[in-house]
Amino acid sequence: MLKMxxxxxxxxxxLGGLNAIAQPARAFKxxxxxxxxxxxxxxLGFDAAxxxxxxxxxxxxxxxxxxxxxEAHFDNxxxxxxxRRLRDLRDGIVAALANRDRKTALDxxxxxxxxxxxxxxxxxxxxxxxxxxxxxxxxxxxxxxDLPCDQKTHKGGLTTGYxxxxxxxxxxxxxxxxxxxxxxxxxxxxxxxxxxxxxxHYVEAVLxxxxxxxxxxxGQGQAMVQFLKSAQ
Numbered sequence: 001m002l003k004m005x006x007x008x009x010x011x012x013x014x015l016g017g018l019n020a021i022a023q024p025a026r027a028f029k030x031x032x033x034x035x036x037x038x039x040x041x042x043x044l045g046f047d048a049a050x051x052x053x054x055x056x057x058x059x060x061x062x063x064x065x066x067x068x069x070x071e072a073h074f075d076n077x078x079x080x081x082x083x084r085r086l087r088d089l090r091d092g093i094v095a096a097l098a099n100r101d102r103k104t105a106l107d108x109x110x111x112x113x114x115x116x117x118x119x120x121x122x123x124x125x126x127x128x129x130x131x132x133x134x135x136x137x138x139x140x141x142x143x144x145x146d147l148p149c150d151q152k153t154h155k156g157g158l159t160t161g162y163x164x165x166x167x168x169x170x171x172x173x174x175x176x177x178x179x180x181x182x183x184x185x186x187x188x189x190x191x192x193x194x195x196x197x198x199x200x201h202y203v204e205a206v207l208x209x210x211x212x213x214x215x216x217x218x219g220q221g222q223a224m225v226q227f228l229k230s231a232q
Contacts, residue, residue: 029181030059036192037113040199044207047230050106057110066111073118074160075175079140082119086112087138090206094213097224105228109206116202117195121180122161124173126187126194127154137198138205149173 034055041051066072071081089112096105116137120126125135140158147157148171161175162168180191210228211221 033058033114033117036117036196036199040196040203044203045229050229053106054110057107058114061111061114072115074122076162077143077160080142082115083138083140085115090209093206094209113199116199120191120195124154124159124178126190154178
């Protein structure tokens with residue numbers, strides 16, 4: 001039997017069994033990640049081949065070994081770990097470029113963007129804030145263990161969903177409660193818009209980190225930005 005990710009398994013349990021799993025719905029989720037990523041990177045001047053590499057890595061975060069890593073998706077209230085992951089990947093991109101390892105840099109960018117985008121789908125940030133609300137994804141802190149999640153409105157202190165469902169602590173919300181992964185989920189459009197905005201902010205911060213890195217030659221920082229965006 002093919003190994004399933006926890007996200008798919010959790011959805012199956014919530015819907016009443018493994019027979020309820022719908023693979024097309026899972027694929028749509030990947031498509032939404034890719035639509036956000038493609039739009040942001042294209043606007044920032046990445047070429048099509050580079051965008052394709054980033055998108056492949058983004059998708060693999062849901063289908064590969066990182067599908068089981070809480071902080072890769074901001075699941076189970078792993079807010080501080082998710083922020084640390086985003087900082088580490090930012091620094092890893094700069095280090096990879098210093099070694100002329102463009103493929104690793106693009107792969108790390110895809111992994112980071114998946115995590116940044118999942119924050120808005122897997123948390124109650126959308127429900128608790130207006131469309132223009134700012135959030136620093138690099139400095140999040142874990143909520144208090146006794147912070148409740150409002151089961152009806154999902155509004156309140158920042159939290160993310162738990163799964164498997166039977167591992168959800170009392171007064172917390174499950175992934176099934178909070179996720180905005182597909183268009184039929186309330187808040188999906190707002191989550192997508194916020195994810196796109198913060199994805200752009202993250203990429204811009206990465207590019208600025210590259211420029212500010214101490215390089216051997218004057219002007220090399222901007223040259224490395226262009227190297228990341230296009231191999232040409």
